[in-house]
Amino acid sequence: MQKKILQLLVVLVIALAISFNNAEASGNLPATIRVGLFYDNTAKTSYTLAADEGFVIGIKKQNSFIPICNLPEKTINVTIKSGETIYVNSDAMKDLLMSGKYIEVKGQSSLAEINLPLPVDVPLYVKSAKDNVFLSLNGRRYRGVIEFLPSSNGGLTAINELELEEYLYGVLPNEMPPSWPMEALKAQAVASRSYAVYNILQKAGKASFDVTGGTGDQVYSGYDGEHPRTNEAVDMTKGQVLTYQGKPILALYHSNSGGITENSGDAFGTQLPYLKSVNDEFSLQAPNSTWVVKIPRTQVYDLEIIEKSASGRVKKLLVRGNYGEKVLSGSEIRNALQLKSNLFEVVADNILYVTADGENVIPVRQLMGKTVVSSDKEVVLSGGEVHIMSSQVSKEFLATGGYFEIRGKGNGHGVGMSQWGAKVMAENGYSFKDILLHYYTDVELN
Incomplete structure (x- = not known):
């Protein structure tokens, strides 16, 4: 989950202006969720679907699924086509804005072929002809229905619409190991449900x-990713979400806080009142809480931390190298240096400096690959040993490029719930509610 977070927080001002009904937060949650499986550059021009009991094909209009036709085939291909060819029409599709393309639904039989015009913003859908029979899309099984819309890349956006709780069945095993303590899994279920509900309510009518x-x-x-233990955690917390002042929260989470979580404002630029930094000694008890990365001094001369957040995470890092210097932001630091988190210190190895005139001093590493001239010979410095000689003594030094050692803690952006911290808390007897109230500030569990 790392995870369009910045985009969500940028539009926070708009999101907070949305008036959520308190009833939604206290049990009357959205019944379904729409998950983008293939979209934008990942959208395909053709998909293969399978269902043992055949298919129903129709259109979703004003939140109602209107069937248009049936195909008894067990396997079909859905392909986007250009042109006006329409073999099947329906009153349900009148007055819709059309894309100028159509989808060809074709089974294995030569007679099993249907063509439907493709609307711009009203999806066509495919579902199993029999309830509670899973639908396979490109070899992976899903609950619910598969919907299709035209994509920006000329293909078909594929969306899985299903019940909210069933969506969580397919999420939890990917976000937390099913073998972890049940109270940690339940905390993850509530956090994941809260995150999903926040998105559903925020994006209502605004996105595909x-x-x-x-x-x-x-x-x-989807269904193929489900696990009995995580399904149980979802069922045991059914309908429960975290709220702040009666509204579902953006329940962010990460792998390990490294001992202290981060303010959302320091991580993403917008401070949410329930995503504040908290001390987290539980995460330090996890086996992966600390790490070390060595960065060779190849083209980098210096790494200087110039700004930290209140939690100690690096917000700005000055990098000096062969091609000048640049200040990296928090997100750029992790990407550029491939670090687990921004909670780190920089330790540099000792540098050997040399001077010819007693005034101009440079590190030996800057002489790598250059010709060094002495009184009796010249040599290209490429590594090995360098002899520094005075009138009385000679000393040998390794002429390596050296490295920077980055000593860090934690894993992830550090905002919200630490998953490893949740595991340790559960192992120490804390309930899922204790876990959630520790990591999210001034929230209620409804």
Whole structure:
């Protein structure tokens, strides 16, 4: 889940202006969720679907599924086509804005072919002809229905619409190991449900789908990714969400806080009142709480931390190298240096400096690959040993490029619930409610 977070927080001012009904937060949650499986550059021009009992094909209009035709085939291909060819028409499709393309639905039989015009913003859908029979899309099984809309890349956006709780079945095993303590899994279920509900309510009528199925939101793998223990955690917390002043929260989470969580304002630029930094000694008890990364001094001369957040995470890092210097922001630091988190210190190895005139001093590493001239010979400095000689003594030094050692803690952006911290808390007897109230400030569990 790393995870369109910045985009969500940028539009926070708009999101907070939305008036959520308190009844929604206290049990009357959205019944379904729409998950973007293939969209934008990942949208395909053709998909293969399978269902043992055949298919119903129709159109979703004003939140109602209107069937248009049936195909008794067990396997069909859905392909986007250009042109005006329409073999099946329906009163349900009147007055819709059309894309100028159509979808060809074709089974294995030569007679099993249907063509439907493709609307711009009203999805066509495919579902199993029999309830409670899973539908396979490109080899992966899903609950609910599969919907299709035209995509920006000329393909078909594929969306899985299903019940909210069933969506969580396909999320939890990807976000937390099913073998972890049940109270930690229950905490994850509530956090994931709260995150999903927040997105559903925020994006209502504004987007083709509520969440993506990848790391931009919560990783979702459909029915094939489900596990009995995580399904149990979802069932045991059914309908429960975290709220702040009666509204579902953006329940962010991460792998390990490294001992202290981060303010959302320091991580993403907008401070949410329930995503404040808290001390988290539980995460330090996890086996992966600390780490070390060594960065060779190849083209980098210096790494200087110039700004930290209140939790100690690096917000700005000055990098000096062969091609000048640049200040990296928090998100750029992790990407550029491939670090687990921004909670780190920089330790540099000792540098050997040399001077010819007693005034101009440079590190030996800056002489790598250059010709060094002495009184009796010249040599290209490429490594090995360098002899520094005075009138009385000679000393040998390793002429390596050296490295920077980055000593860090934690894993992830550090905002919200630490998953490893939740595991340790559960192992120490804390309930899922204790866990959630520890990591999210001034919230209620409804």
